Amino acid sequence: MKHLIDIHDLSVQEIDEMIAVAGDIIDNPEKYNEKCKNKKLATLFYEPSTRTRLSFEAAMYELGGNVLGFSEATSSSVAKGESVSDTIRTVGAYADIIAMRHPKEGAPVAAIRRAEVPLINAGDGGHNHPTQTLTDLLTISREKGRLNNLTIGLCGDLKFGRTVHSLINAMSRYEGIRFVLIAPEELRIPSYVRENVLDRKGIEYVETTDLEGSMPELDILYMTRVQKERFFNEEDYMRLKDSYILTPDKLENAKEDLSILHPLPRVNEISVAVDDDPRAAYFRQVKYGKFIRMALILKLLEVK
Numbered sequence: 001m002k003h004l005i006d007i008h009d010l011s012v013q014e015i016d017e018m019i020a021v022a023g024d025i026i027d028n029p030e031k032y033n034e035k036c037k038n039k040k041l042a043t044l045f046y047e048p049s050t051r052t053r054l055s056f057e058a059a060m061y062e063l064g065g066n067v068l069g070f071s072e073a074t075s076s077s078v079a080k081g082e083s084v085s086d087t088i089r090t091v092g093a094y095a096d097i098i099a100m101r102h103p104k105e106g107a108p109v110a111a112i113r114r115a116e117v118p119l120i121n122a123g124d125g126g127h128n129h130p131t132q133t134l135t136d137l138l139t140i141s142r143e144k145g146r147l148n149n150l151t152i153g154l155c156g157d158l159k160f161g162r163t164v165h166s167l168i169n170a171m172s173r174y175e176g177i178r179f180v181l182i183a184p185e186e187l188r189i190p191s192y193v194r195e196n197v198l199d200r201k202g203i204e205y206v207e208t209t210d211l212e213g214s215m216p217e218l219d220i221l222y223m224t225r226v227q228k229e230r231f232f233n234e235e236d237y238m239r240l241k242d243s244y245i246l247t248p249d250k251l252e253n254a255k256e257d258l259s260i261l262h263p264l265p266r267v268n269e270i271s272v273a274v275d276d277d278p279r280a281a282y283f284r285q286v287k288y289g290k291f292i293r294m295a296l297i298l299k300l301l302e303v304k
C-alpha cells in the first residue's frame, strides 16, 4: 500500500504520469466521473484549511466518490485525548483513503504505522506539504511547458513555509534548476533543507534579501505568506509580516513570461493590483489543485 507523506514517496516518473492524467482530466472530465463510485475519502484536518480540504473533497466528488471527516479536531475524539494513530486506524475502517493535516511535524509518519488505507499528508506543521507541491508542479508544467531549465525565486517565509520545503525537494530532481531564495535574515531556508537537499545535490542557489534586484532573472516567482501560527511571539511576526509586498511597479523589470505563483492564502504579500497581470498564475494554480488531487486519488486507490 502506498502513502504520500513526503514528495519523495513519488518518483519523477510517477509525478510525470500524474501530470499527464491531470491533463487528461482537464480535457475529458466526463471520462472520470464514475471512477471512484462507492469509494470514500476521509479528510481529517487538525489545522485550518480552505483550498487543500475543499479541493480534496471536490476532487473525490468529481470522481463519483463520497467524502467524510472533520475540519476541526475539537469536534472529534481528539478532544478526548485520542492519539493520531488510533484515529487513523479507526477512520481506516470507514474510508478507503485519508487526507490528514496536522500541526505537528512528523505526525503522518506516526499515523501510518497502523494505517490500513492509503494516507495523504495534507501538511504537517512547518515541515512538508506534498500535495501543494504536486499542484505547483502541474501549474509550472502548464504555465511554462516544462519542469526543467528554470530559475525559481522563492520569496517570503522560507523558514516555516512547508510548501517551500516540499517544492525545493521536488524541483531539485529536475535538470537545470536554479533557486533564488529571497527572505529576511530571520526567515531563511532551514539548514536541513540547505544542507541535505541543495548542497548535497549540488543544486545552484543564491540567498538574498533583495526581491527587486532578483526579478529580471526569474522564470517563476513563488510568493509565500509569513506563517504567523508558527511564530513564538507576536512581536517578531509584526516586525516581519510585511517584509515583501509584490506590487505592479516591482514587476517592471520582470520577464514577460514570468509566472507568479502563491500557494495561498495571501495576506499582504501580493497586492490585489497584481491579480490582473497575465503573469499572475495563483488563481489558475488553485484550479490545478483539484485536478492533480483527482490524479493522486486515482493513483493511490489503484484505479485504472
Ligand code: NCD
Binding pocket: 051, 052, 123, 129, 132, 162, 163, 224, 225, 263, 264, 265
Ligand atoms: C499553504 C499551507 O497550508 O501550508 N496553504 C495551502 O495549503 N494552500 C500555505 C500557507 O498556509 O501559507
